[in-house]
Amino acid sequence: MSNVVEFKDFTFKYINQLEPTLKNINLEIKKGEKVLIAGPSGSGKSTLGSCLNGIVPFSKEGGFKGTLTVKNIEPYESSIFEISNLVGTVLQDQDGQFIGLSVGEDVSFIDENNLIPQSEMIKNTEKALKEVGMENFINHSPQELSGGQKQSVSLAGIMRSPAEILLFDEPLANLDPYSGKHAMKLICDIQKKTGKTIIVIEHRIEDVLEQEFDRVIILSKGEVVANETPEELFRKDIFRQYGLREPLYIEALKYSGVNLETDSIYPISKIGTNENIKKVKTWCDSIELKEKRFKDNILSVQNLSFAYDESKSILKDVNFSVNRGEILALLGNNGAGKSTLCKVITGIEKESSGDIIFLGKSIIKNSIKRRGEKIGFVMQNPNHMITQETLLEEVQFGLKIRGVKDFTEKAEKALEICGLHEFRHWPVTSLSYGQKKRLTIAAILALEPEVLILDEPTAGQDYKRYKEFMNFIKEIANKGVGIILITHDMHLALEYANRAIVLCNGTIIANNSPSIILGEKELMEKSNLKETSLSQMAEIMGLDPEMLMNSFINFENQGGIR
Incomplete structure:
Protein backbone atom coordinates (compact mmCIF):
# COMPACT_ATOMS: atom_id res chain seq x y z
CA MET A 1 0.00 0.00 0.00
CA GLU A 246 -4.90 0.03 28.56
CA PRO A 247 -8.12 -2.06 28.35
CA LEU A 248 -9.31 -3.40 31.70
CA TYR A 249 -9.16 -7.00 30.52
CA ILE A 250 -5.46 -6.60 29.71
CA GLU A 251 -4.85 -5.28 33.23
CA ALA A 252 -6.81 -8.20 34.70
CA LEU A 253 -4.77 -10.70 32.67
CA LYS A 254 -1.56 -9.10 33.95
CA TYR A 255 -2.82 -9.07 37.55
CA SER A 256 -3.70 -12.77 37.38
CA GLY A 257 -0.32 -13.82 36.01
CA VAL A 258 -1.33 -14.77 32.47
CA ASN A 259 1.69 -14.99 30.16
CA LEU A 260 1.10 -12.21 27.65
CA GLU A 261 4.23 -13.07 25.69
CA THR A 262 2.88 -16.38 24.42
CA ASP A 263 -0.92 -16.18 24.51
CA SER A 264 -3.17 -14.40 22.03
CA ILE A 265 -4.61 -11.31 23.72
CA TYR A 266 -6.07 -9.15 20.94
CA PRO A 267 -8.86 -9.01 20.04
CA ILE A 268 -10.49 -10.03 23.32
CA SER A 269 -12.26 -13.01 21.74
CA LYS A 270 -8.94 -14.92 21.72
CA ILE A 271 -8.27 -14.95 25.48
CA GLY A 272 -10.50 -17.84 26.61
CA THR A 273 -7.94 -20.68 26.83
CA ASN A 274 -8.24 -23.26 29.65
CA GLU A 275 -4.92 -22.14 31.16
CA ASN A 276 -5.97 -18.48 31.17
CA ILE A 277 -9.33 -19.29 32.76
CA LYS A 278 -7.64 -21.33 35.51
CA LYS A 279 -5.20 -18.52 36.36
CA VAL A 280 -7.89 -15.81 36.41
CA LYS A 281 -10.22 -17.90 38.61
CA THR A 282 -7.41 -18.67 41.06
CA TRP A 283 -6.55 -14.98 41.24
CA CYS A 284 -10.20 -13.99 41.87
CA ASP A 285 -10.48 -16.53 44.70
CA SER A 286 -7.40 -15.04 46.37
CA ILE A 287 -8.80 -11.49 46.66
CA GLU A 288 -10.41 -10.36 49.91
CA LEU A 289 -13.63 -8.53 49.07
CA LYS A 290 -14.58 -5.43 51.10
CA GLU A 291 -17.61 -3.14 50.91
CA LYS A 292 -17.88 0.39 52.29
CA ARG A 293 -21.19 1.36 53.93
CA PHE A 294 -22.69 4.83 54.43
CA LYS A 295 -25.34 6.02 56.88
CA ASP A 296 -25.74 9.80 57.04
CA ASN A 297 -28.09 11.09 54.34
CA ILE A 298 -27.21 14.53 52.97
CA LEU A 299 -29.44 14.89 49.89
CA SER A 300 -32.69 13.15 49.04
CA VAL A 301 -34.74 13.43 45.83
CA GLN A 302 -38.38 12.43 46.32
CA ASN A 303 -40.91 11.69 43.56
CA LEU A 304 -39.30 14.31 41.33
CA SER A 305 -40.82 14.99 37.90
CA PHE A 306 -39.97 17.58 35.27
CA ALA A 307 -41.34 18.52 31.87
CA TYR A 308 -40.63 21.39 29.50
CA ASP A 309 -44.29 21.24 28.50
CA GLU A 310 -47.23 18.85 28.98
CA SER A 311 -46.30 16.82 25.89
CA LYS A 312 -42.61 16.39 26.75
CA SER A 313 -41.96 14.72 30.11
CA ILE A 314 -38.23 14.47 30.89
CA LEU A 315 -38.18 13.10 34.47
CA LYS A 316 -40.83 10.86 36.02
CA ASP A 317 -41.10 10.14 39.78
CA VAL A 318 -37.36 10.03 40.41
CA ASN A 319 -36.32 8.85 43.89
CA PHE A 320 -32.77 8.48 45.22
CA SER A 321 -30.49 9.74 47.96
CA VAL A 322 -26.84 10.65 48.47
CA ASN A 323 -24.98 10.07 51.73
CA ARG A 324 -22.09 11.96 53.28
CA GLY A 325 -18.82 10.69 51.88
CA GLU A 326 -20.52 8.66 49.16
CA ILE A 327 -19.62 8.76 45.48
CA LEU A 328 -22.75 8.11 43.42
CA ALA A 329 -22.51 7.48 39.68
CA LEU A 330 -25.48 8.65 37.59
CA LEU A 331 -25.54 6.49 34.46
CA GLY A 332 -27.70 6.47 31.34
CA ASN A 333 -27.63 7.04 27.62
CA ASN A 334 -27.63 10.46 25.95
CA GLY A 335 -31.03 12.04 26.44
CA ALA A 336 -31.95 9.90 29.47
CA GLY A 337 -32.35 13.03 31.61
CA LYS A 338 -29.14 12.93 33.68
CA SER A 339 -28.05 16.53 33.13
CA THR A 340 -31.65 17.77 33.43
CA LEU A 341 -32.01 16.00 36.79
CA CYS A 342 -28.97 17.81 38.14
CA LYS A 343 -30.19 21.14 36.79
CA VAL A 344 -33.44 20.63 38.70
CA ILE A 345 -31.53 19.75 41.89
CA THR A 346 -29.49 22.95 41.63
CA GLY A 347 -32.49 25.12 40.73
CA ILE A 348 -31.47 25.91 37.16
CA GLU A 349 -34.70 24.21 36.09
CA LYS A 350 -37.95 24.13 38.12
CA GLU A 351 -39.46 20.72 38.99
CA SER A 352 -43.05 19.94 37.93
CA SER A 353 -43.66 18.00 41.14
CA GLY A 354 -41.81 16.28 43.97
CA ASP A 355 -39.37 17.46 46.61
CA ILE A 356 -35.63 17.88 47.20
CA ILE A 357 -34.43 17.47 50.78
CA PHE A 358 -31.04 18.79 51.88
CA LEU A 359 -29.93 17.93 55.45
CA GLY A 360 -33.53 17.21 56.42
CA LYS A 361 -35.08 20.38 54.96
CA SER A 362 -36.87 21.01 51.66
CA ILE A 363 -34.98 23.32 49.29
CA ILE A 364 -37.43 23.50 46.38
CA LYS A 365 -38.29 27.10 47.30
CA ASN A 366 -34.63 28.11 47.63
CA SER A 367 -33.03 30.26 44.93
CA ILE A 368 -30.21 29.08 42.68
CA LYS A 369 -27.84 31.24 44.74
CA ARG A 370 -28.85 29.65 48.06
CA ARG A 371 -28.64 26.14 46.64
CA GLY A 372 -25.29 26.98 45.08
CA GLU A 373 -23.84 27.77 48.50
CA LYS A 374 -24.09 24.08 49.41
CA ILE A 375 -24.44 22.24 46.10
CA GLY A 376 -21.73 22.75 43.49
CA PHE A 377 -22.47 21.90 39.84
CA VAL A 378 -19.81 21.58 37.14
CA MET A 379 -21.47 21.52 33.71
CA GLN A 380 -20.44 19.22 30.86
CA ASN A 381 -19.47 22.02 28.47
CA PRO A 382 -16.86 24.33 30.03
CA ASN A 383 -17.69 27.10 27.57
CA HIS A 384 -21.06 27.47 29.34
CA MET A 385 -19.38 28.37 32.65
CA ILE A 386 -16.27 30.44 31.96
CA THR A 387 -16.66 34.23 32.21
CA GLN A 388 -13.23 35.68 33.12
CA GLU A 389 -10.09 36.38 31.09
CA THR A 390 -7.38 34.47 33.00
CA LEU A 391 -7.44 31.17 34.87
CA LEU A 392 -6.75 32.74 38.25
CA GLU A 393 -9.47 35.36 37.76
CA GLU A 394 -11.96 32.64 36.81
CA VAL A 395 -11.39 30.67 40.02
CA GLN A 396 -11.25 33.84 42.14
CA PHE A 397 -14.55 35.13 40.75
CA GLY A 398 -16.94 32.96 42.77
CA LEU A 399 -14.89 33.45 45.93
CA LYS A 400 -14.85 37.24 45.54
CA ILE A 401 -18.61 37.62 45.11
CA ARG A 402 -19.11 35.54 48.26
CA GLY A 403 -16.81 37.84 50.21
CA VAL A 404 -14.11 35.24 50.94
CA LYS A 405 -11.04 37.09 52.26
CA ASP A 406 -8.25 34.66 51.29
CA PHE A 407 -9.66 34.18 47.77
CA THR A 408 -6.28 34.18 46.02
CA GLU A 409 -4.86 31.46 48.27
CA LYS A 410 -7.95 29.27 47.84
CA ALA A 411 -8.00 29.85 44.07
CA GLU A 412 -4.35 28.91 43.65
CA LYS A 413 -4.82 25.77 45.75
CA ALA A 414 -7.76 24.66 43.58
CA LEU A 415 -5.76 25.31 40.41
CA GLU A 416 -2.87 23.28 41.81
CA ILE A 417 -5.18 20.36 42.61
CA CYS A 418 -6.50 20.39 39.06
CA GLY A 419 -3.03 20.61 37.50
CA LEU A 420 -3.38 24.17 36.21
CA HIS A 421 -1.39 26.26 38.66
CA GLU A 422 1.52 26.90 36.30
CA PHE A 423 -0.94 28.41 33.79
CA ARG A 424 -2.76 30.60 36.33
CA HIS A 425 -1.93 33.89 34.55
CA TRP A 426 -2.66 32.54 31.06
CA PRO A 427 -5.69 33.76 29.10
CA VAL A 428 -8.50 31.19 29.14
CA THR A 429 -8.65 31.31 25.33
CA SER A 430 -5.23 29.63 25.14
CA LEU A 431 -6.49 26.46 26.88
CA SER A 432 -7.46 23.19 25.26
CA TYR A 433 -10.99 21.85 25.73
CA GLY A 434 -9.80 19.41 28.38
CA GLN A 435 -7.95 22.14 30.27
CA LYS A 436 -11.08 24.30 30.24
CA LYS A 437 -12.99 21.43 31.86
CA ARG A 438 -10.37 21.23 34.63
CA LEU A 439 -10.62 25.01 35.10
CA THR A 440 -14.39 24.89 35.69
CA ILE A 441 -13.92 22.06 38.19
CA ALA A 442 -11.27 24.12 40.01
CA ALA A 443 -13.65 27.11 40.20
CA ILE A 444 -16.34 25.01 41.93
CA LEU A 445 -13.96 23.10 44.22
CA ALA A 446 -12.64 26.41 45.55
CA LEU A 447 -16.15 27.14 46.93
CA GLU A 448 -16.03 24.04 49.19
CA PRO A 449 -19.54 22.66 48.53
CA GLU A 450 -21.18 19.94 50.70
CA VAL A 451 -22.58 18.17 47.64
CA LEU A 452 -20.60 18.23 44.41
CA ILE A 453 -22.22 17.36 41.08
CA LEU A 454 -19.82 16.72 38.22
CA ASP A 455 -21.15 16.33 34.67
CA GLU A 456 -18.65 14.19 32.71
CA PRO A 457 -15.67 15.41 34.77
CA THR A 458 -13.04 13.22 33.12
CA ALA A 459 -14.13 13.52 29.48
CA GLY A 460 -11.14 14.53 27.38
CA GLN A 461 -8.65 13.94 30.22
CA ASP A 462 -5.66 11.66 29.82
CA TYR A 463 -5.31 8.77 32.26
CA LYS A 464 -2.71 10.49 34.45
CA ARG A 465 -4.98 13.51 35.02
CA TYR A 466 -7.97 11.17 35.37
CA LYS A 467 -6.29 9.24 38.20
CA GLU A 468 -5.02 12.36 39.91
CA PHE A 469 -8.39 14.06 39.75
CA MET A 470 -10.47 11.04 40.82
CA ASN A 471 -8.11 10.31 43.70
CA PHE A 472 -8.67 13.91 44.77
CA ILE A 473 -12.44 13.41 44.49
CA LYS A 474 -12.08 10.39 46.79
CA GLU A 475 -10.25 12.60 49.29
CA ILE A 476 -13.06 15.16 49.10
CA ALA A 477 -15.63 12.40 49.66
CA ASN A 478 -13.65 11.09 52.64
CA LYS A 479 -14.11 14.51 54.26
CA GLY A 480 -17.88 14.03 54.14
CA VAL A 481 -18.83 15.66 50.84
CA GLY A 482 -21.49 13.82 48.84
CA ILE A 483 -20.43 13.37 45.21
CA ILE A 484 -22.68 12.80 42.20
CA LEU A 485 -20.86 11.87 39.00
CA ILE A 486 -22.79 12.09 35.74
CA THR A 487 -20.66 9.88 33.56
CA HIS A 488 -20.53 7.80 30.40
CA ASP A 489 -17.31 6.21 31.63
CA MET A 490 -18.11 2.73 32.92
CA HIS A 491 -14.49 2.40 34.11
CA LEU A 492 -14.93 5.44 36.35
CA ALA A 493 -18.23 4.13 37.76
CA LEU A 494 -16.73 0.71 38.45
CA GLU A 495 -13.50 1.95 40.03
CA TYR A 496 -14.63 4.98 42.02
CA ALA A 497 -18.38 4.94 42.66
CA ASN A 498 -19.74 3.33 45.81
CA ARG A 499 -23.16 3.11 44.21
CA ALA A 500 -24.75 3.73 40.83
CA ILE A 501 -28.20 4.61 39.60
CA VAL A 502 -29.31 4.12 36.01
CA LEU A 503 -31.68 6.59 34.38
CA CYS A 504 -33.61 5.48 31.30
CA ASN A 505 -36.25 7.65 29.61
CA GLY A 506 -36.44 9.83 32.70
CA THR A 507 -37.00 6.95 35.13
CA ILE A 508 -34.58 5.20 37.49
CA ILE A 509 -34.42 1.52 36.51
CA ALA A 510 -31.52 0.44 38.75
CA ASN A 511 -29.96 1.51 42.04
CA ASN A 512 -27.16 -0.80 43.16
CA SER A 513 -23.40 -1.32 43.32
CA PRO A 514 -21.62 -0.65 40.00
CA SER A 515 -20.30 -4.23 39.76
CA ILE A 516 -23.85 -5.65 39.93
CA ILE A 517 -25.26 -3.13 37.44
CA LEU A 518 -22.40 -3.48 34.94
CA GLY A 519 -22.70 -7.27 35.13
CA GLU A 520 -26.38 -7.33 34.12
CA LYS A 521 -26.33 -7.60 30.34
CA GLU A 522 -30.08 -7.05 29.79
CA LEU A 523 -30.06 -3.92 31.97
CA MET A 524 -27.03 -2.55 30.10
CA GLU A 525 -28.72 -3.11 26.74
CA LYS A 526 -32.01 -1.59 27.92
CA SER A 527 -30.28 1.58 29.09
CA ASN A 528 -27.89 1.82 26.09
CA LEU A 529 -24.84 1.34 28.31
CA LYS A 530 -21.78 -0.50 27.09
CA GLU A 531 -20.34 -3.39 29.06
CA THR A 532 -16.70 -3.08 30.04
CA SER A 533 -14.11 -5.49 28.72
CA LEU A 534 -14.17 -7.14 32.18
CA SER A 535 -17.80 -8.16 31.54
CA GLN A 536 -16.82 -9.46 28.11
CA MET A 537 -13.88 -11.31 29.66
CA ALA A 538 -16.16 -12.95 32.25
CA GLU A 539 -18.56 -14.10 29.52
CA ILE A 540 -15.76 -15.51 27.36
CA MET A 541 -14.24 -17.37 30.33
CA GLY A 542 -17.53 -18.51 31.84
CA LEU A 543 -16.95 -16.54 35.08
CA ASP A 544 -19.37 -14.56 37.24
CA PRO A 545 -18.99 -10.92 36.05
CA GLU A 546 -19.75 -9.45 39.47
CA MET A 547 -17.06 -11.64 41.05
CA LEU A 548 -14.46 -10.69 38.44
CA MET A 549 -15.20 -6.94 38.68
CA ASN A 550 -15.21 -6.95 42.49
CA SER A 551 -11.91 -8.85 42.52
CA PHE A 552 -10.41 -6.34 40.10
CA ILE A 553 -11.51 -3.28 42.10
CA ASN A 554 -10.58 -4.72 45.49
CA PHE A 555 -7.18 -5.80 44.17
CA GLU A 556 -6.45 -2.25 43.04
CA ASN A 557 -7.80 -0.71 46.24
CA GLN A 558 -5.54 -3.01 48.25
CA GLY A 559 -2.45 -1.72 46.47
CA GLY A 560 -2.27 -4.00 43.45
CA ILE A 561 0.28 -3.22 40.74
CA ARG A 562 -0.38 0.09 39.11
Missing part, protein backbone atom coordinates in the same frame (compact mmCIF):
# COMPACT_ATOMS: atom_id res chain seq x y z
CA SER A 2 1.17 3.50 -0.79
CA ASN A 3 1.71 6.15 1.87
CA VAL A 4 -0.95 8.87 2.09
CA VAL A 5 0.75 10.68 5.00
CA GLU A 6 4.49 11.15 5.52
CA PHE A 7 6.30 13.11 8.23
CA LYS A 8 10.07 13.41 7.76
CA ASP A 9 12.12 15.00 10.57
CA PHE A 10 9.11 17.25 11.18
CA THR A 11 9.30 19.80 14.01
CA PHE A 12 6.63 22.40 14.77
CA LYS A 13 6.57 25.30 17.26
CA TYR A 14 3.61 27.63 17.90
CA ILE A 15 4.50 31.26 17.38
CA ASN A 16 3.83 32.21 21.05
CA GLN A 17 5.73 29.30 22.64
CA LEU A 18 9.41 28.82 23.42
CA GLU A 19 9.62 25.06 22.89
CA PRO A 20 8.42 22.99 19.91
CA THR A 21 5.15 21.09 20.37
CA LEU A 22 6.23 18.43 17.85
CA LYS A 23 9.85 17.24 17.63
CA ASN A 24 11.52 15.23 14.89
CA ILE A 25 8.41 13.34 13.81
CA ASN A 26 9.11 10.51 11.37
CA LEU A 27 5.89 8.76 10.52
CA GLU A 28 4.13 7.06 7.64
CA ILE A 29 0.44 6.20 7.31
CA LYS A 30 -0.62 3.97 4.45
CA LYS A 31 -3.74 4.15 2.33
CA GLY A 32 -6.68 2.35 3.95
CA GLU A 33 -5.07 1.97 7.39
CA LYS A 34 -6.91 2.43 10.66
CA VAL A 35 -4.58 4.18 13.08
CA LEU A 36 -5.08 5.28 16.67
CA ILE A 37 -2.98 8.22 17.88
CA ALA A 38 -2.80 8.37 21.67
CA GLY A 39 -0.83 10.24 24.27
CA PRO A 40 -1.24 12.20 27.50
CA SER A 41 -2.50 15.79 27.52
CA GLY A 42 0.13 18.10 26.04
CA SER A 43 1.81 15.28 24.11
CA GLY A 44 1.17 17.03 20.78
CA LYS A 45 -1.33 14.59 19.32
CA SER A 46 -3.99 17.23 18.55
CA THR A 47 -1.30 19.49 17.06
CA LEU A 48 -0.24 16.58 14.85
CA GLY A 49 -3.85 16.34 13.64
CA SER A 50 -3.98 20.11 13.12
CA CYS A 51 -0.90 19.91 10.89
CA LEU A 52 -2.60 17.23 8.81
CA ASN A 53 -5.87 19.07 8.23
CA GLY A 54 -4.49 22.58 7.66
CA ILE A 55 -5.60 24.18 10.94
CA VAL A 56 -1.85 24.69 11.29
CA PRO A 57 -0.74 27.07 9.83
CA PHE A 58 -3.94 28.61 8.42
CA SER A 59 -5.71 29.16 11.77
CA LYS A 60 -2.85 28.69 14.25
CA GLU A 61 0.51 30.13 13.27
CA GLY A 62 3.92 28.69 13.94
CA GLY A 63 7.22 27.64 12.46
CA PHE A 64 8.29 24.21 11.26
CA LYS A 65 11.28 22.24 10.04
CA GLY A 66 11.32 19.08 7.97
CA THR A 67 8.52 17.98 5.67
CA LEU A 68 4.94 16.80 5.82
CA THR A 69 3.09 15.48 2.80
CA VAL A 70 -0.55 14.45 2.52
CA LYS A 71 -1.17 12.58 -0.73
CA ASN A 72 2.01 14.17 -2.11
CA ILE A 73 0.80 17.68 -1.20
CA GLU A 74 2.45 19.82 1.48
CA PRO A 75 -0.54 21.18 3.48
CA TYR A 76 1.20 24.36 4.58
CA GLU A 77 2.04 25.19 0.95
CA SER A 78 -1.54 24.62 -0.20
CA SER A 79 -4.88 26.13 0.86
CA ILE A 80 -7.27 25.15 3.63
CA PHE A 81 -9.94 24.46 1.00
CA GLU A 82 -7.69 22.08 -0.95
CA ILE A 83 -6.65 20.25 2.22
CA SER A 84 -10.29 19.87 3.33
CA ASN A 85 -10.89 17.82 0.20
CA LEU A 86 -8.05 15.50 1.23
CA VAL A 87 -8.60 15.34 5.00
CA GLY A 88 -12.09 15.42 6.53
CA THR A 89 -12.15 16.28 10.24
CA VAL A 90 -14.47 15.85 13.21
CA LEU A 91 -13.34 18.21 15.98
CA GLN A 92 -13.40 17.48 19.72
CA ASP A 93 -15.28 20.72 20.48
CA GLN A 94 -18.42 20.36 18.36
CA ASP A 95 -19.55 23.94 19.01
CA GLY A 96 -16.58 25.08 16.93
CA GLN A 97 -17.64 22.89 14.01
CA PHE A 98 -21.30 23.71 13.35
CA ILE A 99 -22.12 26.29 10.71
CA GLY A 100 -25.72 25.46 9.74
CA LEU A 101 -28.77 26.86 11.51
CA SER A 102 -30.30 23.38 11.60
CA VAL A 103 -28.95 19.84 11.77
CA GLY A 104 -30.03 19.20 8.19
CA GLU A 105 -28.33 22.37 6.91
CA ASP A 106 -25.12 21.45 8.67
CA VAL A 107 -24.93 17.89 7.31
CA SER A 108 -25.78 19.04 3.77
CA PHE A 109 -23.11 21.78 3.77
CA ILE A 110 -20.56 19.74 1.79
CA ASP A 111 -23.14 18.71 -0.83
CA GLU A 112 -24.27 22.32 -1.11
CA ASN A 113 -20.69 23.46 -1.71
CA ASN A 114 -20.33 20.81 -4.40
CA LEU A 115 -23.51 22.05 -6.16
CA ILE A 116 -25.39 18.76 -5.66
CA PRO A 117 -29.04 19.07 -6.82
CA GLN A 118 -31.38 19.80 -3.92
CA SER A 119 -33.45 16.61 -4.22
CA GLU A 120 -30.30 14.47 -4.14
CA MET A 121 -28.83 16.60 -1.33
CA ILE A 122 -31.91 15.99 0.84
CA LYS A 123 -31.72 12.23 0.27
CA ASN A 124 -28.00 12.18 1.12
CA THR A 125 -28.60 14.17 4.31
CA GLU A 126 -31.50 11.99 5.46
CA LYS A 127 -29.46 8.83 4.80
CA ALA A 128 -26.41 10.13 6.71
CA LEU A 129 -28.54 11.17 9.71
CA LYS A 130 -30.32 7.81 9.74
CA GLU A 131 -26.95 6.06 9.89
CA VAL A 132 -26.17 7.84 13.19
CA GLY A 133 -29.71 7.68 14.61
CA MET A 134 -30.37 11.42 14.28
CA GLU A 135 -32.96 11.48 11.47
CA ASN A 136 -35.65 12.83 13.81
CA PHE A 137 -33.53 15.90 14.60
CA ILE A 138 -33.08 17.12 11.03
CA ASN A 139 -34.91 20.41 11.70
CA HIS A 140 -33.45 21.04 15.17
CA SER A 141 -30.84 23.69 15.90
CA PRO A 142 -27.43 22.13 16.76
CA GLN A 143 -27.45 24.21 19.96
CA GLU A 144 -30.53 22.30 21.18
CA LEU A 145 -28.66 19.00 21.16
CA SER A 146 -26.79 17.19 23.91
CA GLY A 147 -23.04 16.72 23.62
CA GLY A 148 -23.45 13.17 22.32
CA GLN A 149 -26.09 14.20 19.80
CA LYS A 150 -23.80 16.95 18.49
CA GLN A 151 -21.04 14.38 18.04
CA SER A 152 -23.41 12.11 16.11
CA VAL A 153 -24.36 14.97 13.78
CA SER A 154 -20.66 15.68 13.21
CA LEU A 155 -20.19 12.05 12.18
CA ALA A 156 -23.10 12.35 9.76
CA GLY A 157 -21.48 15.43 8.24
CA ILE A 158 -18.11 13.78 7.74
CA MET A 159 -19.80 10.88 5.94
CA ARG A 160 -20.62 13.33 3.15
CA SER A 161 -16.99 14.36 2.75
CA PRO A 162 -15.15 13.37 -0.45
CA ALA A 163 -11.86 13.26 1.49
CA GLU A 164 -9.89 10.00 1.36
CA ILE A 165 -8.45 10.57 4.85
CA LEU A 166 -10.85 10.96 7.79
CA LEU A 167 -9.46 12.45 10.99
CA PHE A 168 -11.41 12.13 14.25
CA ASP A 169 -10.19 14.24 17.19
CA GLU A 170 -11.56 12.53 20.32
CA PRO A 171 -14.81 11.38 18.64
CA LEU A 172 -16.00 9.60 21.81
CA ALA A 173 -15.46 12.49 24.26
CA ASN A 174 -19.17 13.35 24.66
CA LEU A 175 -20.82 10.08 23.68
CA ASP A 176 -22.44 7.60 26.03
CA PRO A 177 -20.76 4.16 25.87
CA TYR A 178 -23.39 2.56 23.67
CA SER A 179 -23.35 5.49 21.23
CA GLY A 180 -19.55 5.43 21.35
CA LYS A 181 -19.52 1.76 20.40
CA HIS A 182 -21.94 2.50 17.56
CA ALA A 183 -19.80 5.47 16.45
CA MET A 184 -16.62 3.41 16.33
CA LYS A 185 -18.39 0.66 14.40
CA LEU A 186 -19.75 3.28 12.02
CA ILE A 187 -16.29 4.80 11.53
CA CYS A 188 -14.83 1.38 10.79
CA ASP A 189 -17.75 0.45 8.51
CA ILE A 190 -17.04 3.62 6.51
CA GLN A 191 -13.46 2.40 6.13
CA LYS A 192 -14.57 -1.07 5.01
CA LYS A 193 -17.03 0.29 2.45
CA THR A 194 -14.86 3.07 1.05
CA GLY A 195 -11.25 2.04 1.75
CA LYS A 196 -10.63 5.48 3.28
CA THR A 197 -7.77 6.00 5.71
CA ILE A 198 -8.98 6.44 9.29
CA ILE A 199 -6.97 8.38 11.89
CA VAL A 200 -8.47 8.53 15.39
CA ILE A 201 -7.05 10.73 18.16
CA GLU A 202 -8.57 9.46 21.41
CA HIS A 203 -8.02 8.84 25.16
CA ARG A 204 -10.58 6.02 25.42
CA ILE A 205 -8.25 3.31 24.20
CA GLU A 206 -10.43 0.37 25.24
CA ASP A 207 -13.47 1.73 23.40
CA VAL A 208 -11.50 2.45 20.22
CA LEU A 209 -9.61 -0.85 20.15
CA GLU A 210 -12.76 -2.90 20.57
CA GLN A 211 -12.70 -2.49 16.80
CA GLU A 212 -9.61 -3.98 15.20
CA PHE A 213 -7.04 -1.28 14.38
CA ASP A 214 -3.85 -1.73 12.40
CA ARG A 215 -1.57 0.41 14.55
CA VAL A 216 -1.31 2.52 17.66
CA ILE A 217 0.99 5.56 17.59
CA ILE A 218 1.85 6.98 21.03
CA LEU A 219 3.17 10.52 21.44
CA SER A 220 4.87 11.92 24.53
CA LYS A 221 6.30 15.43 24.88
CA GLY A 222 5.97 15.97 21.14
CA GLU A 223 7.81 12.82 20.07
CA VAL A 224 6.68 9.45 18.72
CA VAL A 225 7.58 6.92 21.43
CA ALA A 226 5.70 3.88 20.09
CA ASN A 227 4.37 2.79 16.72
CA GLU A 228 3.24 -0.85 16.71
CA THR A 229 0.18 -3.10 16.49
CA PRO A 230 -2.18 -3.05 19.49
CA GLU A 231 -1.22 -6.61 20.48
CA GLU A 232 2.50 -5.81 20.42
CA LEU A 233 1.94 -2.82 22.71
CA PHE A 234 -0.35 -4.75 25.10
CA ARG A 235 2.47 -7.18 25.78
CA LYS A 236 4.50 -4.31 27.20
CA ASP A 237 3.87 -1.68 29.89
CA ILE A 238 4.13 1.13 27.35
CA PHE A 239 0.64 2.55 28.00
CA ARG A 240 1.15 2.93 31.75
CA GLN A 241 4.65 4.27 31.16
CA TYR A 242 3.20 7.22 29.25
CA GLY A 243 0.17 7.83 31.45
CA LEU A 244 -2.40 6.01 29.32
CA ARG A 245 -5.05 3.41 30.22
